[in-house]
Amino acid sequence: MIKIVNNPVLIINGRTIVSQENDFCEAAKSNNMTYDKNEAKKGTMTYGILEKHNHSNNMEKLQLKFDSITAHDITYVGITQTAIASGMKKFPLPYVMTNCHNSLCAVGGTINEDDHKFALSSAKKFGGIYVPPNLAVIHSYNREMMTKCGNMILGSDSHTRYGALGTMAIGEGGGELAKQLLEQTYDISYPEVIAIYLKGKPNKGVGPHDVALNIIKEVYNNNFVKNKVMEFIGDGIEHLSVEYRNGIDVMTTETTCWSSIWETDEKVKNFYEVHGREEDYSMLNPGAIALYDGIVEVDLSQIKPSIALPFHPSNVYTIEEVKKNPQEIFAKIEEASKKTFESNDVKVDMMSKIVDGNIYVDQGIIAGCSGGTFDNIVAAADIMKGKSTGNDKFSLSVYPGSQPAYIELVRNGVVADLMEAGAVIKPAFCGPCFGAGDTPANNEFSIRHATRNFPNRDGSKPTEGQVSMVALMDARSIAATAINGGILTAADEIDVDYSETEYHFDKSIYEKKVYNGWGKADDSVELVYGPNIKPWPKMPEVTENIVVKVVTHITDPVTTTDELIPSGETSSYRSNPIRLAEFTLSRKDPDYVANSKKVHEYELAREQGKDTAKEFAELKQAFERIQKIEGFAMINPVETGIGSTIYANKPGDGSAREQAASCQRILGAWANIAKEYATKRYRSNLLNWGIIPFLIKDENLIKKDDFIFVPGIKSAIENKVNEITAYVLDEEPRKITLSLGALTDKEREILLNGSLINYNKKNL
Structure with missing residues (x-):
């Protein structure tokens, strides 16, 4: 079904795969070509797009400028x-x-509407584009209006992916978007490129989520595409509609890849024509000879309707497997959840969903950038037409991704078919994906065509004993489950004739409601600030020596951004940095905020010129231990920065939102310590907020409440020294080695200045 080749692969004419390096020259020769490694590397679509946007004159060290940027109302105020x-x-x-x-x-x-008014005034003052509430989810609007073959878009949402439309798109933290607004560059080493070779044709009832989830299953845990580009090629693409491709593409974020790009064809050309933008189409294909760093071969004909069970998009089974053996599979989830939640107040009860041999689901959701596409909703309606969801506890909500899609679904009768079957149709909204809409009740089982099902998402509050079990499924199987009274059902279990419904895009909806001020900045406009919109607090520059206290020590395999800063109800405070910081790690470590604030008091006192070793008992002990270290008998506490740090094995999976880092910084964090960082975007967020992203090989070298002395950190950053000797301040100080990983020159300057804001104030 899916085959991975983890070594260089040569692809000739976009179709012939040569997976043995010893065969490259001969294969090229037999096709009347000459193999040259450097030239073959340029044969990928990725190379051409990155070369076009690079401003460094060095393709190994990219400095990118984007064609447009996009943000939503959790992030645009901060940016x-x-x-x-x-x-x-x-x-x-x-x-x-x-x-x-x-x-x-x-x-x-x-306060939410205040943010919207701020954005509209910003669009008028600075020349931006403002899309009012409920008109479109972020990625639907950008697909419909902003993509262009060969272009690049940077977004503050992690699911910024428009590769199926020929646009390389990247989801990043707000700091990277602010750099683009300041005409600075996005700096990254040239990424590896992995071919995703699609062949065959999906079977009836198999949707884009089924394909995407199975790819995620194969590549997530082995980091095969982490921080790389997924380049979709192969003759299987021609069997997929453009919306089907969009549905697969948006889920590439869950593989932890950096970006994605697809071949384009007549179907993509038609998409642009339908949207009145035929001039934005051009054909993209790999060159006659293209070298990739690996390949994932996907036989679409072997994919079956699937489900990503709690609590990760990679926890994938076929629906058939789950129905055959629910007790064993659900027992695994319940057992794993005990370690995930580490609380006697949280009880994940999957077993209660098994009744008389059937699996009962409480709720179905089809929504957002992945589920709320026109094709998905039409397919769901085909299944549900003339049927009923029943009037018991099962409920189904459908959120079209944009008003243009919604009105077309109204005009062609699809909405009527869904409503007559018992579905509730709601406006464009991302809330069901992150826990601000249709949040399930405690221990409910929800199936969703959405992007994520993390443990601290979708309304769950484990520290308060509340948790829901969310699984990801394709809209087709959700609809099949709905007409079966909430009994888990795969779409290939039912007989249905899927319609070929033509889509007509009504651009006038946007023309009447969207404020497009691009190129029309008006400096006379006053920004509208609501009382909840607050400026960023001052952040200190790094000192030569620092002391950090480990206030949280997390040993989970992966820590998501939802655990670092919860989504859902906290979203209302995104424009108030200090208020939002009160929620930091609240669903993972409820004591984090109080413990961080205590350490931050030490630093604030130091900045006022106080001798912290005299003011605070635990710092007195820490500095006495530092004085035992050779060369530091005369260390000056007033000149030694003091901050908090967290340890996590692999932090930062999931959302791009910068608040996962900025909230820590506001509470006095100076560092993170990890074995590795789950995504580039989280590490970038740390850097842009002046948080040093340390790496350590062994989690057992440090523990909660340890003080760690890091001497010479400022000089190490300045002089590009990546391996640093630090000391755990036990009764007898103990040496450990921390490393910084690869840092660009600009990232070093940002760290030295204490944040991107400080850096820009000094340099612009």
Whole structure:
């Protein structure tokens, strides 16, 4: 079904796969070509797009500028505020601000709508594009209006992926978008490129989520595509509609890849024509000879309807497997959850969903950038037409991804078919994906065509004893389950004739409601600040020597950004950095905020010129131990920075939102320590907020409440020294080695200045 080759692969004319390096020259020769490694590397679609956007004159060390950027109402205030604080006068490239995360304006009083008004005033003042609440989710709007073959888009949402439309898109933290607004570059080493070779044709009832989940299953745990580009090629692509491709593409984020790109063809050309943008289409294909760093071969005909069970998109089984053996599979989930939640108050009860040999589901959701596409909703309606979801506890909600898609579904009768079957149709909103809409009740089992099912997501609050079990499924199988009274059912178990429904895009909906101020900045416009919109607090520069206290020590295999800063109800405070910081790690370590604040008091006292070794008892002991280390008998506490740190094995999987880092910084964090970082975007967030991303090989070298002395860190950053000797301040100080990993020159400058804001204030 899926085969991985973890070595260089040569692909000739986009179709002939040569997987043995010893055969490259002969294979090229037999096709009347000459193999040259450097030239073959240029044969990928990725190379051409990155070369076009690179400003470094060095393809190994890229400095990228994007064609447009996009953010939503959890992130755009912070991004714009950062750019303003750094001296921005107008948006130098199209900046799309959508309102699809905090569009429930009643939550938290007026503050969500205040953010929307800030964004509109920003669009008018600086020349941006403002998409009002409920009009479109961020990625639907960008697919419909902003993509262009060969272009690049940077977004503040981790699922910024438009590869199926010929656009390389990257989800990053807000700091990287602020850099683009300041006409700075996005710096990265040239990424490895993995071919995703699709062959065959999907069987009836198999949807894009089924394909995506099975790819994630194969590549997530082995890091096969981590921080790499997934380049989709192969003759199987021609059997997929463009929306089907979009549905697979948006889920590449869950593989931890950096970006994605697909071959384009007549179907993509038609997509652009339907959307009135035929000039934005061009054909993209690999060169006649293209060298990849590996390949994932996917036989679409072997994919079956699948389900990603709690609590990760990679926890994938076929629905058939689950139905045959639910007791054993659900027992594994319950057992694993005990370690995940580490609380006697949390009881994951999957077994209760098995009744008389059937698996009962409480809730179905089809929503957002992955589920709410036109094709998915039409397919669901084909299955449900003339049927019923029943009037018991099972419920089904459907959220079309945009108003243009919604009105077409109304005009062609699809909405009527769904409503007559018992589905509730709701406006464009990302809330069900992160826990701000249709949150399940405690211990409910929800199946969702959405992007994530992390343990601290979708409304779960494990520290308060509340948890729901969310599984990911394709819209087709969700619809099949719905008409079977909530009994888990795969779409290939039912007989249905799927319609070939033509889509007509109504651009006038956007023309009437979207404010497009690109190129029309008006400096006379006053920004509208609500009472919840607060500036970033001051952040100190790094000192030569630092002391950090480990206030949280997490040994989970992976720590998600939802655990670092919860989604859901906390979203209302995204524009208030200090208020939002109160939620940091609240669903993983409820004591984190109080313990970090205590350490932060030490640093604030130091910045006021106080001798912290005299002021605070535990620092007195720490400095007495430092004085035992050779060369540091005369260390000056007033000149030694003091901050908190967390340890986690692999932090940062999931969302791109920068608050996962900035909230730690606001509470006084100076570092993270990890075996590895789950994503580039989380590590970038740490760097942009002046948090040093240390690496350590052995988690057992440090523990919670340890003080760690890191001498000479400022000089090490300045002089590009990556291996640093530090000391755990036991009664007898103990040496450990921390490393910084690869840092660009700009990243080093940002760390030295204490944050991207500080760096820009000094340099712009």
